[in-house]
Amino acid sequence: MAETTLTLNGQTVAFQPGQTILEVARGAGVEIPTLCWMKDTLPTGSCRVCVVEVEGARTLLPACATQAAANQVIMTESPRVAAARRMVLELALASGNHNCLICEANGECELQALAYRYQVPFPAFATPPDQPYYFEDNNSMIVRDFSKCIMCGRCVRGCCERQVNDAIAIGYRGSHNKIVAKADKTYIESDCVFCGECVQSCPVGALLDKNALGRGRAWERTPVRTTCPYCGVGCQLEVQVKDDRIVKISGADLEPNHGRLCVKGRFGWHYVHHPERLTTPLLRKNGELTPVSWEEALDFVAGRLKDLKEKYGPEQIGGWCSARITNEENYLMQKFMRAVIGTNHVDHCARL
Amino acid sequence: MTNSIGELEDAECILVIGSNTNENHPVVAARIKRAVRFRGANLIVADPRRQDLVKFAKLYLRQYPGTDIALINGMMHVIIRDNLYDAAYVAERTENFEALKQTVAAYTPERASQISGVPAADIEAAARLYAQARVASIVYCMGITQHTVGTDNVKTLANLAMLCGNVGVWGGGVNPLRGQNNVQGACDMGGLPNVFSGYQPVTDEAARKKMEAAWGVSSLPAWVGKTMTDMVPAIGAGEMKALYIIGENPALSDPDADHAIKAMQKLELLVVQDIFLTETGKLAHVVLPAATSYEKDGTFTNTERRVARVRRCVPPLPGCKPDWQIISELSTRMGYPMTYASPEEIFEEIRKVTPSYAGITYQRLEAGGIQWPCPTEEHPGTVFLHKDRFARGLGMFFPVEHKDPAEMPDADYPLYLTTGRLLYQYHTGTMSRRAPGLVEKAPECRVEMAAADAQRLGIADGDRVRVRSRRGEIIARAQISPKAVAGTVFIPFHFAEAAANKLTNAALDPVCRIPEYKVCAVQVQKA
Structure with missing residues (x-):
C-alpha cells in the first residue's frame, strides 16, 4: 500500500492511507488521551478528549475519528488542545457525582487520571440532577452506579460490537440520555447475559464487579495472567489477587479472546475459596469416608494398587486422566499408569 | 480445530x-x-x-x-x-x-x-x-x-x-x-487408551522403545486399553478391579448413570482425586484433595491447539496438593520415584518425547500461547493445519450413509430427548453451581419443551413434569421455550437432583466409543 507522510508535533511521520490520526500517533509513540475510544469497535468521536489541532482546520478534530491525510501538520498537546481537553473533562466531572474518596475505580479510573494529568479543578458549580442518579444492585454480579457515568458509550459498544450481545443501548434523548437494558429494565430482567464486557469497558466507576466491592484498591492487588478453567476456548485471564484471595477476573488482551470473557470465566471462580472444598484425604473405614493424613492415604493407595496388580494383573486396573488438570499432570498420570502400573486402560472425559 | x-x-x-x-x-x-x-x-x-x-x-x-x-x-x-x-x-x-x-x-x-x-x-x-x-x-x-x-x-x-x-x-x-478447558491437552498428552503423548501409538514398537528409554522402564504394555465408556461395563462385569479417577464425575456425567454407579460399587479399589466431594467421590474408597488450576502452575491446550500458561494466582488451600505432586508421591511410594521440582521440569520432559510440542518452552509462553505443531524453538507455531498438503498426503473422501439413531421415538416414548449445557452452568456443576451469580441465573434443572408439545400434554410453564426413558426417570420443572421445536425436549445435564444422564442411552459409536447423548426417546407427563 502507498505510504505517505505527515507532520506530528514537528516530526515527519509515515502512515498508511485509511489510518486515523490516533493510530498514526500511537504508532509513532505519541500518546493522545482517549475516553470513548475502544479497541475493536467503531470510533464515535463523542467524548472529544482526543481532539488535536490540525493546521488549516476550522476546529479541533477528534484524533480517533479523523483519517490521517498527506502533509497534515498536527499538534497533539498545543495550548489550544490542552484548554479544550480541560473543558471537556470539567464538563464530565460536572455531570455526575465524581467523588473519588470511596469510588471503587479510584486508582484505575481513566477520568481521574486525565483530570490529574490536565489539572482540572473539581467543578465549583456542578448542577445537581433533577432526580437521584440511577443505582442498580439487584443481582450478584454487576452493580450499575450512574452517578459516575460519563456517557462515553464504551459499555454499549463493548456489548454490541465486541461481544455482539446487543443487551444495552443509549436510550432517551438529549440531557436525558441514559444507558438502558431492554426497555430500561434492570440487567437481571433484561436480555443481558452477564458476560461483564460492559464492566471491563467502563473507564470510570459506573459499572462494577460486585465481587470486588470494598475488597481493595487497584494498587493493593496483584494481577496474574492465567488461562480460564471452563470451556475449551482457553480465554486468557487477568486475575486480581489480594491477600491470597481472588478479588476479580478480567479478560487479557491476547489470543484467542482479546479481552472478552463469558459469565463463567468472569464470575464463576467462587469454587476456589468455597468452604466445601476438600482439604484432607478421606479413607473409607467401617463404611464411612473418614479424614486421614496424606501419609496414610497415599500409603493405602500405593499398597492396594500393588496388591491388586499382583493379584489380578495390570489389565484389571484403569486410570482416568482429566480434561480439567494441566498438560503436565495428564502426562504424569498416563506415565504413571503405563510405566508404573503397566496398563493402557487410560482415558478421560473427551467423549462426555 | x-x-x-x-x-x-x-x-x-x-x-x-x-x-x-x-x-x-x-x-x-x-x-x-x-x-x-x-x-x-x-x-x-x-x-x-x-x-x-x-x-x-x-x-x-x-x-x-x-x-x-x-x-x-x-x-x-x-x-x-x-x-x-x-x-x-x-x-x-x-x-x-x-x-x-x-x-x-x-x-x-x-x-x-x-x-x-x-x-x-x-x-x-x-x-x-x-x-x-x-x-x-x-x-x-x-x-x-x-x-x-x-x-x-x-x-x-x-x-x-x-x-x-x-x-x-x-x-x-x-x-x-472442545468443551472442556484442557480436553485437547489431555488427548495431546496421551490421556487415551491407544497413544502416548503426541498421538504416538502404544502399538508401535518404536514409540514404545522411545518411551521406555525416556522413562527408564522396560516392557510397556503393547495392547490397546479400554475407553472410559468401555471400562464402566467391564467393571460392571467384574473384569476390572481398580480405578484411579482424577477430576471426573462419571456418577453424573456417564450415560445411563444409574448403571454406571452400580458398576463403580463393584470395584475393590476406587480412588477419586478432586477438589470437591463429588457424587463419584462418595462411592470411593479413598478421596484425595487436589488443588484448583488457580492454585498451581502448568499449561492448558485450547481447542485451536494453543498451549498457554496456567499460573498460580493463590496458594493451594491448606491440605490440598496439586495433582502433579499427588501422582509423583504415589509413584515414588510404588517404587518408581518421581522427583520433579516444578511443572516446568515435567514440561521439559514432555518436549523431549513429544515432537509437536518440542519447540514450546515456558519462556516462550510468557509472550502468549503457541499453537502446535511447533517442532523447534524457532518455529512460530501453526495457525491452521493441512496447508499445501494433508498430514497423510492427499485428503481422503470417506463417503458415509445415514443411519438412524440407536433409539427412536415410538408409541411408548414419543419424544426425542437431547441433552447439553446452559450458558450459566458447566458440566456436572461442581464448579459453576458454587458461584452465586451463576446459580442466580440458572438455579435448577428445567425441561425445555415447545409450546405445542406442552399444550398437548396439558403442561404449563413451571409445572413439575416427570420425564421417563427406558433407563430411568427424573422430575423437574418444565420451561416452555421458543428454542424448542415440537417433538424434541432438551434437558441440561448439570443437575444431580434431576440428572439427565439417568435417561440417556449408553449406545456407543462403534469407532470412537462416544455415547449417544444427543438422541434418545422419552415420555413426558405432568408430575
Missing part, C-alpha cells in the same frame, strides 16, 4: 452445526457474530434447537436429531450436481472423489429432506451459500459427535469442506469446539 478462532472473522460463510455456540463457547460466538455483523459473512445454523445464534443466521436448518449425514450429503449432492465444487482442489489435493460422488448421488434434496425434515429448498440454498463463498468455515461441537454415528458425522463434514477446497486455507477448516 484445523484453523484458529480469530480466523472466523475472515470467513465468508460459516456453517455452525451441532454447536450451541452462544451458550457453550460464547467468546467464539462473539467472533462468529462479528463476522456476520461487520464483515457480511453468511451464517448457516443447523440444529434441532432454535438456539440464540439463529438470530444472526441467513439460513436456519432444523434437522431431526441424528440426521446430520443426510443433510450434509444432500448439500454435497447439490454442490456436485450444479458443479459448484472446487474441481482443481479436488483433483490436486484429494482422492476417492468418485466414491463420494456415487454415495451422495442417492441423497437428492428431496430424499435428504425426507430423512432430516429440512425443506429441500433450504438444503439447496445452504449448499449454494457454503459452496459459493470464497472461503467457508465449519464449526461443530458435541451435537455432531455424541451420536452412534459420531465418527461418520465428522467424516461427512470433512468431505464437505474438502469438496469446496476449504481445508488448509485461512478462514476455512473443520473446527470442533
Whole structure:
C-alpha cells in the first residue's frame, strides 16, 4: 500500500492511507488521551478528549475519528488542545457525582487520571440532577452506579460490537440520555447475559464487579495472567489477587479472546475459596469416608494398587486422566499408569 | 480445530452445526457474530434447537436429531450436481472423489429432506451459500459427535469442506469446539487408551522403545486399553478391579448413570482425586484433595491447539496438593520415584518425547500461547493445519450413509430427548453451581419443551413434569421455550437432583466409543 507522510508535533511521520490520526500517533509513540475510544469497535468521536489541532482546520478534530491525510501538520498537546481537553473533562466531572474518596475505580479510573494529568479543578458549580442518579444492585454480579457515568458509550459498544450481545443501548434523548437494558429494565430482567464486557469497558466507576466491592484498591492487588478453567476456548485471564484471595477476573488482551470473557470465566471462580472444598484425604473405614493424613492415604493407595496388580494383573486396573488438570499432570498420570502400573486402560472425559 | 478462532472473522460463510455456540463457547460466538455483523459473512445454523445464534443466521436448518449425514450429503449432492465444487482442489489435493460422488448421488434434496425434515429448498440454498463463498468455515461441537454415528458425522463434514477446497486455507477448516478447558491437552498428552503423548501409538514398537528409554522402564504394555465408556461395563462385569479417577464425575456425567454407579460399587479399589466431594467421590474408597488450576502452575491446550500458561494466582488451600505432586508421591511410594521440582521440569520432559510440542518452552509462553505443531524453538507455531498438503498426503473422501439413531421415538416414548449445557452452568456443576451469580441465573434443572408439545400434554410453564426413558426417570420443572421445536425436549445435564444422564442411552459409536447423548426417546407427563 502507498505510504505517505505527515507532520506530528514537528516530526515527519509515515502512515498508511485509511489510518486515523490516533493510530498514526500511537504508532509513532505519541500518546493522545482517549475516553470513548475502544479497541475493536467503531470510533464515535463523542467524548472529544482526543481532539488535536490540525493546521488549516476550522476546529479541533477528534484524533480517533479523523483519517490521517498527506502533509497534515498536527499538534497533539498545543495550548489550544490542552484548554479544550480541560473543558471537556470539567464538563464530565460536572455531570455526575465524581467523588473519588470511596469510588471503587479510584486508582484505575481513566477520568481521574486525565483530570490529574490536565489539572482540572473539581467543578465549583456542578448542577445537581433533577432526580437521584440511577443505582442498580439487584443481582450478584454487576452493580450499575450512574452517578459516575460519563456517557462515553464504551459499555454499549463493548456489548454490541465486541461481544455482539446487543443487551444495552443509549436510550432517551438529549440531557436525558441514559444507558438502558431492554426497555430500561434492570440487567437481571433484561436480555443481558452477564458476560461483564460492559464492566471491563467502563473507564470510570459506573459499572462494577460486585465481587470486588470494598475488597481493595487497584494498587493493593496483584494481577496474574492465567488461562480460564471452563470451556475449551482457553480465554486468557487477568486475575486480581489480594491477600491470597481472588478479588476479580478480567479478560487479557491476547489470543484467542482479546479481552472478552463469558459469565463463567468472569464470575464463576467462587469454587476456589468455597468452604466445601476438600482439604484432607478421606479413607473409607467401617463404611464411612473418614479424614486421614496424606501419609496414610497415599500409603493405602500405593499398597492396594500393588496388591491388586499382583493379584489380578495390570489389565484389571484403569486410570482416568482429566480434561480439567494441566498438560503436565495428564502426562504424569498416563506415565504413571503405563510405566508404573503397566496398563493402557487410560482415558478421560473427551467423549462426555 | 484445523484453523484458529480469530480466523472466523475472515470467513465468508460459516456453517455452525451441532454447536450451541452462544451458550457453550460464547467468546467464539462473539467472533462468529462479528463476522456476520461487520464483515457480511453468511451464517448457516443447523440444529434441532432454535438456539440464540439463529438470530444472526441467513439460513436456519432444523434437522431431526441424528440426521446430520443426510443433510450434509444432500448439500454435497447439490454442490456436485450444479458443479459448484472446487474441481482443481479436488483433483490436486484429494482422492476417492468418485466414491463420494456415487454415495451422495442417492441423497437428492428431496430424499435428504425426507430423512432430516429440512425443506429441500433450504438444503439447496445452504449448499449454494457454503459452496459459493470464497472461503467457508465449519464449526461443530458435541451435537455432531455424541451420536452412534459420531465418527461418520465428522467424516461427512470433512468431505464437505474438502469438496469446496476449504481445508488448509485461512478462514476455512473443520473446527470442533472442545468443551472442556484442557480436553485437547489431555488427548495431546496421551490421556487415551491407544497413544502416548503426541498421538504416538502404544502399538508401535518404536514409540514404545522411545518411551521406555525416556522413562527408564522396560516392557510397556503393547495392547490397546479400554475407553472410559468401555471400562464402566467391564467393571460392571467384574473384569476390572481398580480405578484411579482424577477430576471426573462419571456418577453424573456417564450415560445411563444409574448403571454406571452400580458398576463403580463393584470395584475393590476406587480412588477419586478432586477438589470437591463429588457424587463419584462418595462411592470411593479413598478421596484425595487436589488443588484448583488457580492454585498451581502448568499449561492448558485450547481447542485451536494453543498451549498457554496456567499460573498460580493463590496458594493451594491448606491440605490440598496439586495433582502433579499427588501422582509423583504415589509413584515414588510404588517404587518408581518421581522427583520433579516444578511443572516446568515435567514440561521439559514432555518436549523431549513429544515432537509437536518440542519447540514450546515456558519462556516462550510468557509472550502468549503457541499453537502446535511447533517442532523447534524457532518455529512460530501453526495457525491452521493441512496447508499445501494433508498430514497423510492427499485428503481422503470417506463417503458415509445415514443411519438412524440407536433409539427412536415410538408409541411408548414419543419424544426425542437431547441433552447439553446452559450458558450459566458447566458440566456436572461442581464448579459453576458454587458461584452465586451463576446459580442466580440458572438455579435448577428445567425441561425445555415447545409450546405445542406442552399444550398437548396439558403442561404449563413451571409445572413439575416427570420425564421417563427406558433407563430411568427424573422430575423437574418444565420451561416452555421458543428454542424448542415440537417433538424434541432438551434437558441440561448439570443437575444431580434431576440428572439427565439417568435417561440417556449408553449406545456407543462403534469407532470412537462416544455415547449417544444427543438422541434418545422419552415420555413426558405432568408430575
